[in-house]
Amino acid sequence: MPGSPSEQLAATPPAATARRARISRSRDFDAVYRRGRSAAGRHLVVYAFRPDDADPGEPARLGLSVSRKVGGAVERNRLKRVLRELFVSLDPPAPPETDIVVIARAGSAEYLAERGSAALGARLGELVAKATGSTA
RNA sequence: CCCGCGAGUCAGGCAGCCGCGGGCCGCGACAGCGGCUCGAGGAAAGUCCGGACACCACAGAGCAGGGUGCUGGCUAACGGCCAGCGGAGGAAACUCCCGGGAAAGUGCCACAGAAACGACACAGCCACGCGCGUGCGCGGGGCGAAGGUGAAAAGGUGCGGUAAGAGCGCACCAGCGGUCUGGCGACAGGCCGGCUGGGCAAACCCCACCUGGUGCAAGGCCAAGUCGGGACGCUACGGGUUGCUCGCCCAGUCCCAGGUCGGCCGCAUGAGGCGCUCGGCAACGGGCGUCCCAGAUAGAUGGUUGCCCUCGACAGAAUCCGGCUUACGGCUCGCUGUCCCA
RNA sequence: UGGGGGAUCGUCUAACGGUAGGACGCCGGGUUCUGGUCCCGGUUGUGAGGGUUCGAAUCCUUCUCCCCCAG
Numbered sequence: 001m002p003g004s005p006s007e008q009l010a011a012t013p014p015a016a017t018a019r020r021a022r023i024s025r026s027r028d029f030d031a032v033y034r035r036g037r038s039a040a041g042r043h044l045v046v047y048a049f050r051p052d053d054a055d056p057g058e059p060a061r062l063g064l065s066v067s068r069k070v071g072g073a074v075e076r077n078r079l080k081r082v083l084r085e086l087f088v089s090l091d092p093p094a095p096p097e098t099d100i101v102v103i104a105r106a107g108s109a110e111y112l113a114e115r116g117s118a119a120l121g122a123r124l125g126e127l128v129a130k131a132t133g134s135t136a
Numbered sequence: 137c138c139c140g141c142g143a144g145u146c147a148g149g150c151a152g153c154c155g156c157g158g159g160c161c162g163c164g165a166c167a168g169c170g171g172c173u174c175g176a177g178g179a180a181a182g183u184c185c186g187g188a189c190a191c192c193a194c195a196g197a198g199c200a201g202g203g204u205g206c207u208g209g210c211u212a213a214c215g216g217c218c219a220g221c222g223g224a225g226g227a228a229a230c231u232c233c234c235g236g237g238a239a240a241g242u243g244c245c246a247c248a249g250a251a252a253c254g255a256c257a258c259a260g261c262c263a264c265g266c267g268c269g270u271g272c273g274c275g276g277g278g279c280g281a282a283g284g285u286g287a288a289a290a291g292g293u294g295c296g297g298u299a300a301g302a303g304c305g306c307a308c309c310a311g312c313g314g315u316c317u318g319g320c321g322a323c324a325g326g327c328c329g330g331c332u333g334g335g336c337a338a339a340c341c342c343c344a345c346c347u348g349g350u351g352c353a354a355g356g357c358c359a360a361g362u363c364g365g366g367a368c369g370c371u372a373c374g375g376g377u378u379g380c381u382c383g384c385c386c387a388g389u390c391c392c393a394g395g396u397c398g399g400c401c402g403c404a405u406g407a408g409g410c411g412c413u414c415g416g417c418a419a420c421g422g423g424c425g426u427c428c429c430a431g432a433u434a435g436a437u438g439g440u441u442g443c444c445c446u447c448g449a450c451a452g453a454a455u456c457c458g459g460c461u462u463a464c465g466g467c468u469c470g471c472u473g474u475c476c477c478a
Numbered sequence: 479u480g481g482g483g484g485a486u487c488g489u490c491u492a493a494c495g496g497u498a499g500g501a502c503g504c505c506g507g508g509u510u511c512u513g514g515u516c517c518c519g520g521u522u523g524u525g526a527g528g529g530u531u532c533g534a535a536u537c538c539u540u541c542u543c544c545c546c547c548a549g
Contacts, residue, residue: 030397072452074452077436077437078438081436084438088155088439
């Protein structure tokens with residue numbers, strides 16, 4: 001394996017937009033909520049949890065929760081897409097082998113529309129750092 | 137030009153980089169990688185109707201319940217659509233209407249009003265008879281809708297007629313019945329007759345037609361896992377027939393505790409789209425050709441950069457399809473023109 | 479996604495198709511030296527639009543919002 005071209009592929013940023021890097025089981029969501037650490041902002045809430053059975057070297061997985069209070073289907077889909085994109089390009093990336101759940105609160109769609117994705121990305125970065133700070 | 141009316145159509149575009157989901161092909165032991173290709177809407181929305189599909193129920197019959205409601209057609213079906221009829225609105229283009237039955241029965245019609253359906257009483261008009269205080273009372277008669285009201289009052293208006301009056305007579309109008317003509321029909325028109333109605337059925341209801349229930353979290357399969365305790369009972373009771381009755385069938389019943397969070401199928405070729413053509417006023421149907429056109433499962437279309445323009449509305453598939461309704465930006469075509477201005 | 483229920487004053491609730499009431503707020507006035515109690519008065523788009531009817535909170539229809547159930 002070492003020295004092979006696949007090493008260059010692994011060097012590319014972890015694609016949290018891929019389905020492998022997402023939390024999909026309700027069991028996993030429950031674990032993050034119950035046993036993880038949380039950090040809350042005005043528009044977002046971030047939960048972080050490092051599962052015991054995580055594969056070594058596995059990049060951080062992302063789970064999103066955007067309820068109907070945020071807006072209609074178009075707004076919520078757009079918000080989820082933007083949040084996934086922002087999560088991948090976090091400047092200090094999220095620590096590996098960690099499950100992170102981001103909850104969008106009511107008003108976050110308006111925040112995105114008025115302040116832009118860069119502002120939302122900054123808020124996301126702050127909260128992720130705060131929630132994962134001691135475990136890293 | 138500008139108002140208005142109707143129909144149709146589009147849903148920012150192009151390019152670079154980084155990404156996401158499905159299918160096919162290739163490589164690979166797996167994870168995966170590479171190539172090609174496809175990837176939201178006219179409303180995907182609301183879930184208001186109708187069907188397909190699936191399971192459950194059903195020997196069967198009846199009742200109940202629910203829905204629809206002018207006519208003819210279209211459709212798999214519909215509460216939808218098309219063409220008409222009648223009515224309503226508008227100056228017009230045109231638009232809108234749950235639009236059967238009130239001589240089958242029941243009910244309601246507040247307030248006001250003499251009276252709200254029985255045309256009786258009340259009030260009133262008119263001659264006649266009797267009485268007296270001479271314009272009133274009494275009596276038996278004639279009379280109609282005149283009497284404030286009210287949403288609605290026993291056809292309306294006019295003329296004649298009379299003691300007073302009245303469809304009592306006449307003309308026109310409205311309604312009813314009969315008949316003729318046209319139309320498949322709703323209905324329209326003509327003639328004749330008699331002389332005439334309460335209203336409300338989106339009140340109960342009657343009539344005609346339709347109607348089993350539940351919904352893809354339907355349903356099928358695989359994997360995993362729990363399978364423990366208590367009470368009452370001995371055919372009385374109970375359960376099923378998802379509202380009831382007849383009928384039929386099943387057999388112990390109830391309570392507590394525990395398990396069920398994974399995956400595969402269903403799942404996308406369909407009452408399908410487009411083009412031409414034929415029938416039809418049209419909705420729609422027939423024929424031929426051609427295309428394959430999302431299929432996720434915490435749920436896919438984004439990020440970024442550049443250019444252009446009018447600076448981009450409403451809005452995101454979740455079993456599928458046909459409608460309805462609601463939200464909304466632009467463009468094209470056709471049609472109307474009362475008043476005002478040129 | 480599918481299925482079901484609801485909306486009346488600031489809050490809780492009534493109302494055969496015929497004037498929208500009650501209780502608790504709240505506001506103003508009176509009584510009291512002051513406050514409370516008590517008395518009087520006020521506070522109203524029946525969620526919105528359209529229709530049936532002489533007349534609609536009520537009947538029909540379209541929409542908006544809220545709540546519940548099914549993993």
